[in-house]
Amino acid sequence: MQQHSFYSKNVNWSKLRQDTYNKAAGAKTKAETSVAISDAFKELNDRHGMFAQYKYEFRVHDSTFIKRLSPELLYEWKKGVKVKIQMLGDVAYLLMPSMPVGTQPDIDREANLLNDSIAKLATQHPKAWIIDLRLNGGGNFRPMLGGISSFFDNGVIFSFLDKDRKSTNPVSFDNGQMMIDKIVQCNIKTALTPMHQVNIAVLIGPGTGSSGEATALALQLRKHTKLIGTPTAGYTNSTQGYWYNNGATYFLLTTARYGDRNRNYMPVQLQPDIAIESNNQFSNILTDNVVQAALKWLR
Incomplete structure (x- = not known):
């Protein structure tokens, strides 16, 4: 989470790591660490992500969105x-x-x-x-952008910006074809x-x-x-999944935001x-x- 999450700069990781170890201190199995890990995940406030381990699953509850x-x-x-x-x-x-x-x-x-x-x-x-x-x-x-590519002029339309504003995976159009990193x-x-x-x-x-x-x-x-x-x-951001513990532990993390041609973050x-x-x-x-x-x- 600290390495990959777009929101990692908002977290005091030294404190969170110690708090998580304390909460999981009584765990006798990996499955019993799930609540402690989900509490740590909650600190990211990642509305687009999730944490799952064995039969346990956690997402940040978005009551405002549900009411809409x-x-x-x-x-x-x-x-x-x-x-x-x-x-x-x-x-x-x-x-x-x-x-x-x-x-x-x-x-x-x-x-x-x-x-x-x-x-x-x-x-x-x-x-x-x-x-x-x-x-x-x-x-x-x-398929959404590929299917409507005839509406777009040639050139880059947006890219993905990580937490350090590094641009990756530019999305572009060329003669009716949608491309990422210049690959159709x-x-x-x-x-x-x-x-x-x-x-x-x-x-x-x-x-x-x-x-x-x-x-x-x-x-x-x-x-x-x-x-x-x-x-x-x-939820206008990009997610990436990470598997651990022989596939029993899964993190879906927001890793980037959409950015315009000038590397400005676009609104979430x-x-x-x-x-x-x-x-x-x-x-x-x-x-x-x-x-x-x-x-x-x-x-």
């Missing part, structure tokens, strides 16, 4: 969220769900699903676009006409988290974009350019007040 999740959001998540597209007059609407995938075939599949959905909408020659990320709680940003991340089968000059309204809210926030951030950093809605979940919680509390009318999108606000700005 409306019944409508929870209902939509329970139903299961899929990519949704439709034309709202002369504006194209794309709902992008979470994408919790890890293998390359799954990343490619999800990215091409997005790309093909955009291609289908593009045949209607929309004058502007709405990308709805309010139900996108995260997963993997590679998705095999997009059908190249689309570049659309980096179109206006895009990006809908955000408390259900926009983690990789969903990374996608919102990338779009915000392009020109001709506004974020509309309410603040995001507040994204704020809307146009603030409006959502009525979350996903079943009848034209009655959704955030969609209505987006249409007003785009037209």
Whole structure:
């Protein structure tokens, strides 16, 4: 934790180490040290991380975030969220769900699903676009950004900054391909006409988290974009997992924050350019007040 955590500079490690040893002094097994270690982990206040050992698991309880999740959001998540597209007059609407995938075939599949959905909408020659990320709680940003890469001009969009502001893993676009460290991340089968000059309204809210926030951030950093809605979940950072004790002990730690092209830390919680509390009318999108606000700005 001291070596890898983005938040390690906020902790008095000499004191915490001694306190943890004292709490674990009576432990007769490694499993019995779990509470003492979780108390140490708690000092990082890492809302995006977790600690697990044997059958024990601990995350920092985020009551403020939980209270922000409306019944409508929870209902939509329970139903299961899929990519949704439709034309709202002369504006194209794309709902992008979470994408919790890890293998390359799954990343490619999800990215091409997005790309093909955009291609289908593009045949209607929309004058502007709405990308709805309010139900996108995260997963993997590679298929998300790879699937919408036609909206980005060439160049670096953001990178990751560690606790010492060292920049790593720049995320960039080149002729419709999304890359990390100049390595193409998705095999997009059908190249689309570049659309980096179109206006895009990006809908955000408390259900926009983690990789969903990374996608919102990338779009915000392009020109001709506004974020509309309410603040995001507040997990705009990068995590890394560490296994110990022959796989029985696991730490998921926040190791970096997103940074812009000038190595400035980006906010952990994204704020809307146009603030409006959502009525979350996903079943009848034209009655959704955030969609209505987006249409007003785009037209």
